[in-house]
Amino acid sequence: MNNLAVNYLLLNEPPCVKTGAFHPLSLCSRDVADLQAYKTPLGVVFNADCLKVLPRIEDASVDTIFADPPFNLDKQYGKKVNDNLSEKAYLVWSKAWLKECMRILKPGGSLFVYNLPKWNILLGAYLAGEGMLFRHWIAVNMKLSLPIQGRLYPSHYSLLYYTKGKPQTFRKIRTPIKVCRHCSKELKDYGGHRDAMNPKGVNLTDVWDDIPPVRHRKFKSEKRTENQLSTKLVNRVVQMSTHEGDIVLDPFGGSGTTFDVCERSNRYWIGIEKESCDAIVERLSTPHICPHEHDDFIEG
Ligand SMILES: C[S@@+](CC[C@H](N)C(=O)[O-])C[C@H]1O[C@@H](n2cnc3c(N)ncnc32)[C@H](O)[C@@H]1O
Numbered sequence: 001m002n003n004l005a006v007n008y009l010l011l012n013e014p015p016c017v018k019t020g021a022f023h024p025l026s027l028c029s030r031d032v033a034d035l036q037a038y039k040t041p042l043g044v045v046f047n048a049d050c051l052k053v054l055p056r057i058e059d060a061s062v063d064t065i066f067a068d069p070p071f072n073l074d075k076q077y078g079k080k081v082n083d084n085l086s087e088k089a090y091l092v093w094s095k096a097w098l099k100e101c102m103r104i105l106k107p108g109g110s111l112f113v114y115n116l117p118k119w120n121i122l123l124g125a126y127l128a129g130e131g132m133l134f135r136h137w138i139a140v141n142m143k144l145s146l147p148i149q150g151r152l153y154p155s156h157y158s159l160l161y162y163t164k165g166k167p168q169t170f171r172k173i174r175t176p177i178k179v180c181r182h183c184s185k186e187l188k189d190y191g192g193h194r195d196a197m198n199p200k201g202v203n204l205t206d207v208w209d210d211i212p213p214v215r216h217r218k219f220k221s222e223k224r225t226e227n228q229l230s231t232k233l234v235n236r237v238v239q240m241s242t243h244e245g246d247i248v249l250d251p252f253g254g255s256g257t258t259f260d261v262c263e264r265s266n267r268y269w270i271g272i273e274k275e276s277c278d279a280i281v282e283r284l285s286t287p288h289i290c291p292h293e294h295d296d297f298i299e300g
Pocket residue numbers: 048049050051068069070071077078081227228229230251252253254255256257258272273274275
């Protein structure tokens with residue numbers, strides 16, 4: 001194991017020994033068993049359309065759902081996914097899987113949806129209309145997009161955070177006080193209140209500008225080189241909304257970032273991916289894909 005992976009493990013809860021008494025597969029009906037692509041003692045990923053698997057997961061059974069769906073930008077994920085729907089069809093499809101997610105969440109469970117602001121403003125309104133409790137619109141700063149003629153320069157993705165009623169788990173996160181990369185001097189003076197500040201860091205805000213893009217080879221599979229989120233983002237979501245032993249669902253598995261985070265932090269997980277699951281299997285069965293380093297301090 002390399003230094004980064006060791007660091008990641010040290011910053012997270014230590015792995016615990018699983019008793020084997022529970023497996024999240026037991027929350028799914030038997031008729032999807034043959035769609036399993038890979039299973040670990042903590043989780044299972046199905047190689048199927050999420051709209052086929054989600055209806056087969058028990059009501060009120062999952063603590064947190066993290067969804068990073070295709071953004072309808074005509075990306076090529078493979079032959080089975082059409083990422084170029086009409087706006088109406090994309091919204092109908094999104095509401096169909098969101099409806100299932102709301103049913104599957106436990107009371108007090110958390111739902112995170114990562115998407116373009118254009119879609120999330122509509123999906124957020126839908127969730128609120130269905131009785132979900134708005135918690136935050138988290139702006140995840142991204143610097144990679146290109147300027148668009150006649151528009152502001154887009155520089156954030158939206159991460160919706162809703163709960164099914166009063167949140168069951170919300171763990172406070174602190175991030176380190178920012179210092180200059182070159183001279184290590186603190187960047188802000190905190191209005192003269194620096195001495196009164198918590199040495200463990202400042203309260204996490206709803207603007208996340210510390211999420212790195214997944215660029216370097218060591219962070220990704222050769223079987224999938226794009227459309228992969230940083231473990232730092234997903235780890236923050238998982239840490240904020242769950243405890244060890246809780247259950248996380250991700251209906252759009254991609255390269256398996258969520259499942260990797262869950263494995264390293266002792267959360268049970270259920271995953272779905274419509275295209276090939278090879279990158280997920282590689283990621284979970286070999287140690288050579290590194291997580292991003294993170295410096296969050298988690299309270300409680
Ligand atoms: C933006 S990527 C997710 C990336 C993932 N968060 C990661 O970090 O690797 C969206 C994924 O959803 C998958 N997908 C698209 N439509 C799907 C569907 N109906 N059911 C399940 N997976 C689907 C795509 O193949 C793609 O891998």
